[in-house]
Amino acid sequence: MKQFRSGLLLLLVALGLFGYIVLVDRGKQSTEEQLRTEKQIFHFQSQNVTWLRIAASDHSVTLEKKENHWRITSPIRAEADDSAVDRLLTELEFVESERTIPSKELGKVDPLKQWGLAAPSLIVEFRDGKETHGLYIGRKTAVRDLVYAKTAQDSNAPVYLVNSTVADRLDKSVDDLRNRVVFGFDSFFVQRCGVDQGGATPLTVEVARQGTKWQLLKPLTARADATKVDEWLSALTTLRVRKFISDDGAALNQYGLASPSDQIWVDQKGEKPKEERLLIGSSVPGDPNDVYAKKVSDSAVFTLPAATVQQLARGFFASVRDRHVVPSFSVSEVSRFEVDQNGRGIGFTKRSAGWTVDGPGYKGVVDRERVEMFLRSLRSLETKSFVQDVPSDLHSFGLDHPEGKVVLQLVEAGGTNAAPVDLLLGRSDKDGTYVKNSLEPFIYRIASQWLQELPKEAWQWKGLEILQLQPKDVQEVQLSFPSASATIRISSDGKILVNGAEGAIAQQAKVAVDRLSRLRAVRWLGPARPEFGLSKPEATLLIRAGKTTVVHIGGLLPDGGRAAQIEGDSLAFELSAAEFKGLGELASEGQKVASPRRS
Known part of the structure; x- marks a missing residue:
């Protein structure tokens, strides 16, 4: 008990000592921090500065600084680059003196005259609260890369030696601190935007936000690609002034801005709804890579990169028009679709357990992933070109009597069926296939290669799983080949016999049973045909697992596989060459095991 009290006492003393050290050290600076603080000329916080003069x-x-933003008030009135000003003030906050010369050490020397401080090469003044501070930079020292500096125009004030590179970084002009951002909108609040193209063939392009989507309103009513509109708006927000030319807003003719070649505009809602409009003028003489520009709301004339502006203005319509042939839909919204080609229709219906098909030659379950892969390809199908916006003759494109069509049935959020969407497939030529959807007048041209995505037969997307059994449920497997046969029996305790024998072959048989339990086709071949050789099979598999399944294996296929068919099923499938070979070898090995017993 006494030892326990002594240990507890020592623990309390240690904890107390630790707490004391933490409290004392918290208020102390490291030696390095202390030296750095002592070398700092100013002691203020840059975020508290509200006025600055250089x-x-x-x-x-x-x-x-007003409302947390910096503005240039002289020699012009303009928005400042907040980041650039903040960087300068941070530099000023931590400017250090490499050496300090107190006034008492100056003697009869007049530092203001001798060290260039009477007429400083650079003055930086700032206001922190009600107090104004200043840094006055004189000439360079004779040795090392330093400059003389003072914080007051007073001969009794100390003189500092400051690194000249710091002074260079503080020397900023209007252009260095001016805001070069052309558009300052927030994309989230943009409701409308567009381009007014001038010239011999003027064109107005306008898009408007409708919920989460964008709609083209001019020069025609059509879907707009929301992703492309957002990318265009993002490109506008990254546009930067290359060079400021004039701030008086006069004589706009000389810049081609009295009759601008293009206008880019953005209309945004919010607490302060406003339109931002950019006028594009002529090319800069001697520098065709730049063009003159001006905001309607500001008098400044500046230059911008010509190629970027050309793409934003002249490429807007082609860029933002939605190139998807079918209006946007979600795969999960599709409840049914039909594919009609050459007078044959195949219908696919979504069930609770997956997708089923109803068509010539097959009715039943199809592979869910394959169906949804097709729907995704349909959703992402884009036109190679817009052929006609107001078609006058569907016959010319083979769309008056389409060669095929895809009909989509969608389910709306409330569970009701929306109007079906038909994709009509018209004539094909060397440039592609003409198509049109039933909701819009436009004729598109798509790559003819996409037609290969369409199912030609109802059984084409049937799942490749031939058998789906649990290996533990398999009781017997019979392998019958022309030159060998084997019977695999599995007892209730898992014991495996091949032609009545145990041994090393049992493990090989177990692998075969596992594979047969989940037998997969390479592909479906369709209804059985005489050339498959299934009326006189070359091999037969019998799998007994509750019920008996018989697989007939026929002739050799061009790719090395074998035609096969489950007894009672009308469809044939391809069995892989490796699977056929493995089963044949197992039958041969089983034959060898059984041979001594028969002798």
């Missing part, structure tokens, strides 16, 4: 021999700029 003056050099050939330029000056004054800025004010």
Whole structure:
């Protein structure tokens, strides 16, 4: 008990000592931090600065901070680049003195004259609250890369030696701190946007947001690609001024801005709804890679990269028009679809357990993934070109009597069926196939290769699983080949006999049983035909697992596989060459095991 009290006492002392160290050290700086703090010329927080002035021999700029944003107030009035100003103030906050010369060490030296501080090469003044501070940069020192600096125009103030690169980074002009962002909208609030193209053939393109989608309103009513519109808006927000030319907004003719070649505009809602409109002028003389531009809301004329502006303005319509042939849908919304070709119809219906098909030669379950793969390919099908927006003659495109069609039945959110969507398949030529959907007037041209996605037969998408058994349920397997046969029996305790024998072959037989339990076809061949050789099979498999399944194996196929058919099923499938070979070898090995017993 005494030892326990002593241990507890030591623990409490240790905890107390640890707490004391933490509390004391929390208020202390490391030696490195302390030295760095002592070398700092100023002690303020950059985010509290509300006024800033930078003056050099050939330029000056004054800025004010209001509502958490910086504005240039002199020599012009313009938006400032908040990030650039913040970086400059952070640089100023942590500017360090490599050496400090107190005023008492100056003697009779007049630092203002001798060290270039009477007429500083650079002045940086700022206001933190009600107090104004300043940094005055003089000439360079004779040795090392330093400059003389003071924080007050007073001969009694100390002189600092500051790294000249720091002074260079503080020397900023209007252009360095000016906001070069052309568009300042938030894409989330944009309701309408577009382009007004001038020239000999003027064109107005306008898109509007409708819920989560975008709709083309001009020059025609059509679907807009929401992804492309968002990409276009994003490109506008990254557009930056290359060079500011003029700030008086006068003499716009010389820049081609009195009658602009193009106008790009964005209309946004929100607390302060507004339109931002950019005017595009002529090319810059001597520099065709740039064009003049101006915002309607601002007097400044500036230049922008010509190629970027050309793509944003002249490429807008072609870019944002939705190229998908079928209006957007979700695969999960499709309850049924039909594919009609050459007068033959195949219908696919979604059931609770998956998809079924009803068509010539087969009615039953089909592979869910294969069906949904087709629906995804239909959803993503895009036109190679827009052929006609207002067709006057469907006959020319083979669409008055289509060669085929795909009919989609969708289920709306409330569970009711929406109007069916038909995709009509018209004439094909060397350039593609003409198609049209039933909801819109437009004629599209698609790549004819897509037609290979259409199912030609009802059984084509049937699942490749031939048998789906549990190996433990298999009781007997009989392999009958022309030159050998084997019978595999599995007892209730899992013991395996091949032609009545045990031994090493039992493991080989177990592998075969496992594979046969989940037998898969290479592909479906369709209804059995005489050339498959299934009326006189070359081999037969019998699998007994509750019920008996017999598989007939016929002739050799061109790719090396074998035609096969489950007894009682009308469809034939291909059995892989490897599967056929493995079963034949097992039958041969079983024959060898049984031979001594028969002798």
